Amino acid sequence: MSERRTVTVEVNGERRSGSVEPRTTLADFLRDELGLTGTHLGCEHGVCGACTVLLDGRSVRSCLMLAVQADGCSLRTVEGLAAEGGELHPVQEAFSAEHGLQCGFCTPGFLMATLELLSESPQPSEEQIRSHLSGNLCRCTGYHHIVKAVLRAAETMRGDVAASRA
Amino acid sequence: MTEPGTANARAARRVPIESVRPHQFVGQRLRRKEDARLVSGKGRYLADLVVPGMRHAAVLRSPVPHGRIAAFDASEALALDGVDAVFTGRDLLGKVGPFVEGGRLEISPVFLDKVGPEVKPHAMPVLAAEDVHFVGQPVAVVVAASRYLAEDALELIRVDYEELPVVTDPEAALAPGAPVLHGHLGDNVAAHFVVESGDVDAELDRAPHVYRGRFEVGRQASNAMEPRGVLATSDDGTGDLTVWCTSARPHLVRTFLSEMLGIPLDRIRVISPDMGGSFGTGVFSEDFLIPFVARELGRPVRWVEDRSENLLVTRHGRDQVHLVEVGYDDDGRILALKDRFLVDAGAYNQYAITVSYNAAAHARNQFDIPAVRLEGLNVLTNKAPVAPVRGAGRPEVTFMMDRVVDIVAHETGIDPVECRRRNLVRPEQMPYHAGIPYRDGVDIVYDRADFPAQLSQLCDLVDYAAFRKEQAEARREGRRLGIGFSSYMEGSGFGPHEGAVVRVDTNGHVTVYTGANAHGQGLATTLAQVCADQLGVTPEDVTVRMGDTSFIPYGIGTFASRSAVTAGTATGVAAGLVREKALAIAAELLEVSSSDLELEEGTVRVRGTPSREVSLGDVARAAAPGPRSRLPAGMEPVLEAEHYYVPPSVTWSSGTHAAVVEVDEETGFVRVLRYLTVDDCGQMLNPTIVEGQVHGGVALGLGEALTEEVIYDATGQPLTGTYMDYLLPTTAETPPITVAHQVCPSEVNPFGIKGCGEGGAVGPPAAIANAIVDALRPLDVRISRVPIRPERLLELIEVAKAGSAHDGGVGALEDGGAGSRS
Numbered sequence: 001m002s003e004r005r006t007v008t009v010e011v012n013g014e015r016r017s018g019s020v021e022p023r024t025t026l027a028d029f030l031r032d033e034l035g036l037t038g039t040h041l042g043c044e045h046g047v048c049g050a051c052t053v054l055l056d057g058r059s060v061r062s063c064l065m066l067a068v069q070a071d072g073c074s075l076r077t078v079e080g081l082a083a084e085g086g087e088l089h090p091v092q093e094a095f096s097a098e099h100g101l102q103c104g105f106c107t108p109g110f111l112m113a114t115l116e117l118l119s120e121s122p123q124p125s126e127e128q129i130r131s132h133l134s135g136n137l138c139r140c141t142g143y144h145h146i147v148k149a150v151l152r153a154a155e156t157m158r159g160d161v162a163a164s165r166a
Numbered sequence: 167m168t169e170p171g172t173a174n175a176r177a178a179r180r181v182p183i184e185s186v187r188p189h190q191f192v193g194q195r196l197r198r199k200e201d202a203r204l205v206s207g208k209g210r211y212l213a214d215l216v217v218p219g220m221r222h223a224a225v226l227r228s229p230v231p232h233g234r235i236a237a238f239d240a241s242e243a244l245a246l247d248g249v250d251a252v253f254t255g256r257d258l259l260g261k262v263g264p265f266v267e268g269g270r271l272e273i274s275p276v277f278l279d280k281v282g283p284e285v286k287p288h289a290m291p292v293l294a295a296e297d298v299h300f301v302g303q304p305v306a307v308v309v310a311a312s313r314y315l316a317e318d319a320l321e322l323i324r325v326d327y328e329e330l331p332v333v334t335d336p337e338a339a340l341a342p343g344a345p346v347l348h349g350h351l352g353d354n355v356a357a358h359f360v361v362e363s364g365d366v367d368a369e370l371d372r373a374p375h376v377y378r379g380r381f382e383v384g385r386q387a388s389n390a391m392e393p394r395g396v397l398a399t400s401d402d403g404t405g406d407l408t409v410w411c412t413s414a415r416p417h418l419v420r421t422f423l424s425e426m427l428g429i430p431l432d433r434i435r436v437i438s439p440d441m442g443g444s445f446g447t448g449v450f451s452e453d454f455l456i457p458f459v460a461r462e463l464g465r466p467v468r469w470v471e472d473r474s475e476n477l478l479v480t481r482h483g484r485d486q487v488h489l490v491e492v493g494y495d496d497d498g499r500i501l502a503l504k505d506r507f508l509v510d511a512g513a514y515n516q517y518a519i520t521v522s523y524n525a526a527a528h529a530r531n532q533f534d535i536p537a538v539r540l541e542g543l544n545v546l547t548n549k550a551p552v553a554p555v556r557g558a559g560r561p562e563v564t565f566m567m568d569r570v571v572d573i574v575a576h577e578t579g580i581d582p583v584e585c586r587r588r589n590l591v592r593p594e595q596m597p598y599h600a601g602i603p604y605r606d607g608v609d610i611v612y613d614r615a616d617f618p619a620q621l622s623q624l625c626d627l628v629d630y631a632a633f634r635k636e637q638a639e640a641r642r643e644g645r646r647l648g649i650g651f652s653s654y655m656e657g658s659g660f661g662p663h664e665g666a667v668v669r670v671d672t673n674g675h676v677t678v679y680t681g682a683n684a685h686g687q688g689l690a691t692t693l694a695q696v697c698a699d700q701l702g703v704t705p706e707d708v709t710v711r712m713g714d715t716s717f718i719p720y721g722i723g724t725f726a727s728r729s730a731v732t733a734g735t736a737t738g739v740a741a742g743l744v745r746e747k748a749l750a751i752a753a754e755l756l757e758v759s760s761s762d763l764e765l766e767e768g769t770v771r772v773r774g775t776p777s778r779e780v781s782l783g784d785v786a787r788a789a790a791p792g793p794r795s796r797l798p799a800g801m802e803p804v805l806e807a808e809h810y811y812v813p814p815s816v817t818w819s820s821g822t823h824a825a826v827v828e829v830d831e832e833t834g835f836v837r838v839l840r841y842l843t844v845d846d847c848g849q850m851l852n853p854t855i856v857e858g859q860v861h862g863g864v865a866l867g868l869g870e871a872l873t874e875e876v877i878y879d880a881t882g883q884p885l886t887g888t889y890m891d892y893l894l895p896t897t898a899e900t901p902p903i904t905v906a907h908q909v910c911p912s913e914v915n916p917f918g919i920k921g922c923g924e925g926g927a928v929g930p931p932a933a934i935a936n937a938i939v940d941a942l943r944p945l946d947v948r949i950s951r952v953p954i955r956p957e958r959l960l961e962l963i964e965v966a967k968a969g970s971a972h973d974g975g976v977g978a979l980e981d982g983g984a985g986s987r988s
Contacts, residue, residue: 023314037214038207040442042391043473047889050391078207088205096201099854102862103686104204105211105392105442130897137889139391139443140686142861142926143897 007071011036012080020067026060027051029067030077038078038108042137049136052109053077059116078108081115090156091115091149100149102140109136114150122158126151185742186916191695191705195854198691199705200684209440212395212412213470220397221250223456223469224316226306226323227478228298231334231548231882232345233327235296240306243319248311252323253459255295255305262458263426264289265451273518274662276607283359283519286351290514290551292426292451292458298327299347299513300550301884302478304451309459309467332882336487336510336545347513347546356515357544361526363601364537369502373493377573381488381566382951383931384875385510387886388481388555389894390685392442394450395470398457402464407434409457414438414447414683415723420715426454427461438713441685445866446481446555447725448517474887482876483555485510486525486562492570498578498585502537505529505566509559511544512551519544521552523605524559524657530600531567532617532653532820533589538601548882556866557927558726560654565952568652568932572939573948582936583625586651590617604657608815613920614910615846617653620822624651624844627906628824641944646829647839648941652932653823657816658847658921659731659914664722666736668697668744669806672790674768674783676701676708678740681721682733683713687859687923689729692851693737696917700741701748702765703782720810727819727921730851735915736811743807748785751805754798755780755788817912819920821845823864823929827937834960836872836938842904843929848912848920856922857905863926864903869895870927871934875953942966 007029008017018033027044030036030053039062042050046064053062054076081089091114094100101107110133117124117132124132129150130143138146203209240252266289273285293304306323310316331345338344339354347354370376390412397410407429413419416436424431452469460467471480486509493502509522522542529540575585591598593616600610633649640647667679678697682689694708701708711717722732745765752770753760756778763770770785772778782805788796791803826840843860850856873893877885886892911918935949938959945966951958 021314031214036207037211038209040211040392041213042393042442043889045473045888045890048391048473078205082206088202092205095205096197099198099858101201101204102688102858103391103441103443104200104209105390107204108207111205134896134898137391137894137896139389139445139866139894140862141858142863142865142903143900144861144903145858147897147902 005068007067009070010074012076022066022068024067025063026065026067026070027062030062036077036079040105040108042106047137048106049113050106050109052112052136054112054116059113078111081111090160091118091153094149094153094156098145098149098152100141100146106136106138110138110146114153117150118154118157122154124150124154186738187700187742189699191698192849192851194695194852196691196695196705196852198688199694200688200690211392211440211442212397212410215397215410215439217397217399217466220466220468221309221311221463222313222316223459223467224308224313224320225304225452225469225475226308226320227475228294228301228303228305230298230327230329231301232330232332233298234330235294235298235305235325236328237326239324243308243322246315246319246322248315249319250309251463253293253307255291255293258293258458259295262292262454265292265422265426265454274607277603277605280603280607281359281361283357285357285518288348288351288356288514290451290516292455300548301882302475302550303513304455307455307459309463332548334547334549334878334880334882336508336547339545339547347548354546355543356511356546357519357522358542359519359523360539360541361602362539366502366504366537366539369537370491370493370504373501374495375493375577377492377494377570377577379490379573380950381490381569383484383486383562383565384951384953385482385485386555386870386874387477387876387892388446388483390443390445393471393473393476394480395468396452396456397466397468398460399466400461400464405433407457407461408437409434410437410439411453412438412441413449413453414441414444414685414725415449416683416713416715417681417721418723419449419453422449423454423457427458436715438683444685444725446483446553447723448553473889477876477887477892478884479550481555482512482550482552483558484562484870485552488563488566490566490570492574494574496578498574498580498588500533500535500574500589503529503535504539506541509542509544510547510549510552512547512549514551515544515546516551517553520605521554521559525563527602527604527610527657528560528655529563529567531564531655532591533567534591534595549878554725556863557924560656560924560928561867561870561931564652564654564928565931565935569935569950572936583621583630583651586653587618587621590621592618604816606661606815612655613818613912613914615818615820616908616910617820620820620844620846620908621653623906623908624822624824624842627844627904628826628842633826646831646941648827648829648937648939650825650933650936650938650940651822652929652936654821654925654928656727656819656821656921656925656928658727658819659813659817660726660728661732661813662722663720663810663812664729664732664736665718665720665808665810666733666740667718667806667808668701668737668740669804670744670748670782670786672783672787674707674781674786676703678708678710678737679717680710680712680733680737681718681723682729683724685724687724687729688852688855689733692730692855693733695851696734696738697741700738701745703768707768727923731817731915731919731921732811732813734851734919735917736809738917739811740807740809743809744805747807748782748805750798750801751785751788751796752780754796755784814914817848817914817920819845819847819922819925821925821929823933825930825933825937827934827941829938829941831963834956834963836954836959838868838901838934840904841901843926844906844908845922845925846908846910846920847922848910849918850907850909851919853907859922860905860926861903863924864930865895865900867927867930868900868934871931871952872954873899
């Protein structure tokens with residue numbers, strides 16, 4: 001168990017390395033080695049989705065992956081959403097504006113899953129949103145305001161894209 | 167130490183309503199102060215906290231539901247590199263005092279006097295030393311260099327158990343000859359009470375019809391998304407103890423720690439960091455075990471449970487059986503209710519009668535019933551302890567009562583909404599005396615409300631008449647649509663007290679410290695709104711700090727829909743006192759009478775002479791101690807005030823819910839198409855936050871109605887250890903929720919606040935069950951148990967079909983059936 005491996009990843013645009021046991025999960029690597037505690041562990045068996053991060057642009061459950069499997073990959077976590085100056089990403093902004101979070105524990109997973117959805121479907125229907133987010137559990141909100149937040153984020157981001165093209 | 171809020175102090179502490187300033191920020195849909203941090207991954211939850219030199223703990227739990235520890239061998243575990251220590255129950259003997267039930271703090275002497283419940287105290291060992299009573303009971307703890315190593319070590323510990331007979335059903339546990347869990351209690355009854363109003367037997371005798379039935383509510387687990395955890399560090403030199411834990415009640419944890427570890431109260435600091443939900447609250451073995459271990463080892467120790475531990479032990483709730491007799495007349499009027507109910511308390515009844523009496527106190531619901539008799543029993547079985555989970559007795563008893571109203575409607579041939587309306591307490595009967603005390607001992611008197619108007623508002627919202635047409639059309643197409651209603655009462659704002667300290671710093675910034683402790687409810691925002699109005703600043707000027715015993719000497723915590731009411735009132739009153747003090751000091755500074763001053767947006771001005779003003783920061787500087795202080799003679803320095811609000815009793819919120827469902831007769835699958843609520847939680851502090859509370863409650867209630875259940879097999883083994891077996895509602899099952907409000911401000915507190923934390927979770931089991939029955943009305947399927955999983959509903963449908971083919975319509979009388987008195 002004690003043999004250690006070096007894992008190097010690009011996280012939120014920054015190259016980071018750490019030394020881990022081969023059995024270390026990606027979530028524990030992010031949290032304990034890299035200090036990125038915004039990625040949360042809710043079930044550690046791949047159902048709740050709180051630990052969702054983007055790996056090369058696709059959502060993964062970081063509790064179900066080993067850190068060594070992510071070696072050489074590019075990762076995006078909740079810490080990488082806001083702009084340099086701290087301005088919230090439209091998805092973060094929309095979750096706050098629509099009261100799409102309460103305790104905030106599941107929120108990073110929802111934000112990352114939403115980011116993936118909106119990169120694939122910039123104008124999702126409510127049904128698409130509900131289907132895409134059905135792999136993330138929230139006990140506080142009843143999802144009602146989360147769905148509204150995603151619709152709002154989509155609208156803002158479409159506006160941003162249109163503005164940048166104009 | 168005596169806490170504020172003893173029975174004697176109660177009556178004297180009413181707050182004069184005329185001193186309340188009008189609402190400006192209260193009632194506004196302000197964005198939450200908490201959000202920016204939480205959406206940026208900057209929340210600080212227990213598992214995010216790291217202390218230098220910290221070690222990691224893992225807890226070994228009993229795999230047997232009832233047994234005696236015959237042998238224990240940790241030698242292999244201790245030999246593992248990186249393992250510091252293993253502690254067993256024997257290592258704690260004489261060092262850690264017993265953990266007796268948390269409920270003892272909540273039973274008032276007045277209540278004991280009036281109701282005279284039988285409550286048999288029994289301590290739960292922090293680690294079992296001899297006997298184990300449920301699967302998951304802590305048996306040993308390992309401390310190691312990492313959590314991975316600690317869990318490796320758990321697998322190397324050998325424990326031999328001598329297995330003992332098991333009982334998992336509360337009715338079987340009451341039968342003669344049943345295995346007794348705790349020999350010194352004599353039997354498995356941990357608590358028992360009877361409470362009544364009116365002459366139930368006489369009313370039942372007189373009633374033209376009597377319905378007898380049985381209702382069951384399955385065991386639900388609270389499932390905060392954040393697993394529970396504890397981090398403790400003990401100062402080597404002073405022995406002072408600092409404990410971080412995911413508890414909504416840090417002051418209570420401190421009290422227990424002081425008693426159990428023998429440390430003076432003020433040398434213990436308990437901090438609750440950001441919490442990822444709660445939905446059931448209290449104190450746990452690990453809250454004492456980890457601090458004990460940290461002291462023994464002289465190093466910081468952190469423990470965080472995993473989800474399978476959470477599903478095993480972290481706050482199971484519900485698990486009740488109600489046996490009822492209901493007398494009613496031809497007009498659908500309910501004349502008498504007799505309910506004998508069992509709470510399956512699991513192996514340790516840690517909350518005395520909190521849940522069972524809460525069920526009794528809410529049984530009457532919104533209905534005017536001439537006579538009620540409620541008998542509650544907390545029964546011990548070899549399952550994890552049951553505790554208050556969001557709703558805490560209300561969803562169970564509301565499921566029973568609202569099903570009864572529907573059954574009475576059906577038996578009398580009256581429309582279910584009309585039958586409901588006929589039984590409601592009418593506005594002219596207010597203030598309505600329920601005839602029994604609440605669990606604080608004060609007789610229940612319903613707060614200002616208009617139940618018929620609430621029902622009408624909901625019927626308009628759902629468009630009841632239009633739905634009946636839609637339903638009839640759907641039936642012709644072979645689709646089964648149904649609508650169901652539920653109404654409820656929510657005693658909220660439970661005491662005995664909550665306090666707030668409001669302080670202005672020399673920059674004019676305001677900080678509120680309170681003993682309430684949010685775990686997602688947004689109190690940092692709502693209390694800032696209350697403070698801003700009463701002090702004369704804006705919410706941006708206010709920071710709310712909570713969850714730390716060093717902030718305020720006494721605190722109760724956040725649970726039981728209490729914090730908006732109790733901490734809200736305490737904050738408002740303390741802010742008003744700060745305002746008065748600020749005006750008195752400003753009068754000194756400006757050399758005018760304080761009655762000529764006004765304080766708005768953080769500035770004190772002379773009325774009519776706006777150029778003469780001082781900022782709140784100027785006033786705070788003048789209030790600082792020292793030679794430059796400009797305080798009026800005799801006034802203590804520091805621009806601050808403290809107030810402990812002692813509610814005379816609870817406020818009574820209420821609500822009515824409607825569910826529209828579609829049932830697939832072939833699969834038994836139920837889809838909730840629409841869910842609508844009208845609630846009355848008095849003066850709302852922030853309607854958006856109230857709506858969020860309702861939505862979340864409804865989803866939890868929907869889980870209880872349809873999917874969620876902690877299941878044990880007959881041998882006492884839990885079968886629902888993962889989220890593949892225990893099914894929480896997702897976006898796919900939870901429908902859009904329409905929330906509307908009726909606002910009847912409370913008369914109990916000066917700001918008119920009623921609680922809203924639990925109501926959302928109370929209505930869904932009954933509303934959804936009634937909707938399923940309505941959808942399947944042609945088959946006369948009856949539902950007397952939740953959750954209603956597809957396989958169970960399919961069984962009921964099949965039985966109903968067989969029954970109706972056979973005898974023309976009696977159907978599946980799972981609930982025992984109804985009938986006229988012979």
